[in-house]
Amino acid sequence: MTERVLIIGAGMAGLFTALALGASGRQVDILERDPPAPDGGADDAFETWNRRGVGHLRHSHAFLARLRKIIVDNHPALLDELKAAGVQELKFADGLNPIAKARYRARPEDAGLTVLTSRRTTLELVLRRYVERMANVTLHSGVNAAGLLGSLDGENRYVVRGLRLEDADGLREEEADLVVDAAGRMSQGFEWLAEAGVSTPEESEDAGILYYTRHYRLRPDQDAPERAAAPAAGDLGYIKYGLFPADNRCFSITLAVPEIEQTLRQAVLKPETFDRICSLLPGIARWTDVERSEPISKVFGMGDLKSRWRDTVVDGRPKALNLFFVGDGLVRTNPLYGRGCSFAAVEAHLLRDVLDAHRRPAARAIAYHDAVSAELRPYYDDMRTQDRSAIRRARNALDPAYRPRAKAKVLKSFGEDAVTIALRSDPDLIREFMRGFHMLEPSSAWLKRPANLAKVMGAWATPKSAKASLYPPRLGPDRSEMFGTLNLSATADAERLGLAA
Ligand SMILES: Cc1cc2nc3c(=O)[nH]c(=O)nc-3n(C[C@H](O)[C@H](O)[C@H](O)COP(=O)(O)OP(=O)(O)OC[C@H]3O[C@@H](n4cnc5c(N)ncnc54)[C@H](O)[C@@H]3O)c2cc1C
Structure with missing residues (x-):
């Protein structure tokens, strides 16, 4: 018998779930609270698509090689449609610095390290239209999922049998074999379980940064600048920056500012300050030069960025049956790593495999939980460790009394004088590193591979004079220089925090 699936939300997770489950022959209905997508193309979607449910829709997005691989392996026609709409494929060699590029010899596996980049509205629009054309998938816009239909069984597990829905015609109940909550960061599924008396564990921690994004378009007679020595993404401690090439001659720049840098956070929202900062960062100044490009948006800001991990199986026992969470409702990650959409796509396809392999609801719940934990938890833990360290560094940067301990000095030297040096000069090592970056x-x-560790230790042992040419160029002004240029007080935040000397 064909299983009927209700999916809450037509964001990235909902669409990838429909893609995976629809292709497996199930009857899928996606319920999306926001209005339908506009009829036009990529520019129309960017300018007019009303997506109150996705506050980050107009922030920079890149889609990792792991996500592209899922599309290539499972839905190749979708990749053709994405490319036809202007979504770019950035190849491994495109990201190499000039030193590594000069030594680069292509390998067949490099195709597997290709990234997709576009405005998120473009990728999501093409994905949505593709899903809407699938024979057994229907997307209903303007429908709010208002609660779960179900009851507790003898083992205190919440057995779901559908959803309470709300639209212009009022409230109704809809029965289904399975419910997938893909409602994103604001998902209420776990709260609904709690209201029904089912408690589930949750870990949550601040990402420690805020995101500021502005979009630009290359002028008609201009091309994107060649990759130069200064990288298009970098970390100055008091600010992180990244340039995202996008579709249809557009690109965006994101400045990520530590939460603790309140003065800079307020200033960066002003378009003229945002552009001034860009003009001081060598890796992106050539892109935002007024002769080369023009802004096509305001500065979008976004806070409340968190890492959050939730579970519906505790100590091997499912808390809910016939209910699955996919996307940010299940696991949220710091956007800096660009992994959220890949997490959602991986989860959606794991869910398909689990549903195909198991029939019993409890076995399905456990198998999905185990698969997601095994596949994604190591990346999640790694990101959280990096975030904690970045939060510490941002605070130390503000503290005039801070003196690094010996261990911190050694770790800093290992990063700067060993790992960075080894990676900058060796495309084979970069290839190995990127496999982890892309979640492959x-x-x-x-x-952990002895040959790679030997290269890194060799770089560390090399005297600084012999590796001087391998250090990255200056990424941009230091904090006091930047604050001075922007006419901002460099000490106001330290004073606010009681850190001033
Ligand atoms: C600033 C920022 C930048 C990011 N950059 C990247 C990046 O570069 N690369 C990357 O891979 N990831 C990135 N991410 C993460 C990525 O965007 C998310 O992981 C992804 O959007 C999660 O998809 P989702 O479907 O779970 O949620 P969403 O995409 O937010 O979609 C949720 C959907 O559910 C709908 N909905 C909610 N409640 C209901 C309801 N009750 N009834 C009906 N519909 C409902 C909403 O309207 C919405 O359409 C970024 C995130 C942020 C915040």
């Missing part, structure tokens, strides 16, 4: 293998696997 565990993040630290590359450094």
Whole structure:
């Protein structure tokens, strides 16, 4: 018998779930609270698509090689449609610095390290239209999922049998074999379980940054600048920056500012300050030069960025049956790593495999939980460790009394004088590193291989004078220089925090 599936939300997770489950022959209805997508193309979607449910829709997005691989392996026609709409494929060699590029020899597996980049509205629009054309998938816009239909069984598990829905015609109940909550960061599914008396664990922690994004378009007679020595993404401690090439001659720049840098956070929202900062960062100044490009948006700001992990199976026992969470409602990650959409796509396809392999609701719940934990938890833990360290560094940067301990000095030297140097000069090592970055293998696997570790230790042992040409160029002004240029007080935040000397 064909299973009927209700999916809450037509964001990235809902669409990838429909893609995966629809292709497996199930009858899928996606319920989306927001209005339908506009009829036009990529520019129309960027300018007019009303998506109150996705506050980050107009922030920079890149889609990792792991996500592209899922599309290539499972839905190749979708990739053709994405490319036809202007979604770009950035190849491994495109990201190499000039030193590594000069030594680069292409390998067949490099195709597997290709990234997709576009405005998120473009990728989501094409994905949505593709899903809407699938024979057994129907997308209903303007429908709010208002609660779960179900009851507790003898083992205190909430057995779901459908949803309470709300639209212009009022409230109704809809029965289904399975419910997938893909409602994103604001998902209420776990709260609904709690109201029904089912408690589930949750870990949550601040990402420690706020996101500021502005979009630009290359002028008609201009091309994107060639990759130069200064990288298009970097970390100055008091600010992180990244440039995202996008579809149809557009690109965006994101400045990520530590939560603690309140003065800078307020200033960066002003378009003229945002552009001034860009003009001071060598890796992106050539892109935002007024001769080369023009802004096509305001500065979008976004806070409340968190890492959050939730579980519906505790100590091997499912808390809910016939209910699955996919996307940010299940696991949220710091957007800096660009992994959220890949997490959603991985979860959606794991869910398909689990539903195909198991019939019993409890077995399905456990198998999905185990698969997601095994596949994604190591990346999640790694990101959280990096975030904690970045939060510490941002605070130390503000503290005039801070003196690094010996361990911190050694770790800093290992990063700057060993890992960075080894990676900058060796495309084979970069290839190994990128496999972890793109979630094609565990993040630290590359450094555990003896040959790679030997290269890194060799770089560390090399005298600084002999590796001077391999250090990255200056990424931009230091904090006091930047604050001075922007006419901002460099000490106001330290005073606010009681850190001033
Ligand atoms: C600033 C920022 C930048 C990011 N950059 C990247 C990046 O570069 N690369 C990357 O891979 N990831 C990135 N991410 C993460 C990525 O955007 C998310 O992981 C992804 O959107 C999660 O998809 P989702 O479907 O779970 O949620 P969403 O995409 O937010 O979609 C949820 C949907 O559910 C709908 N909905 C909610 N409640 C209901 C309801 N009750 N009834 C009906 N519909 C409902 C909403 O309207 C919405 O359409 C970024 C995130 C942020 C915040």
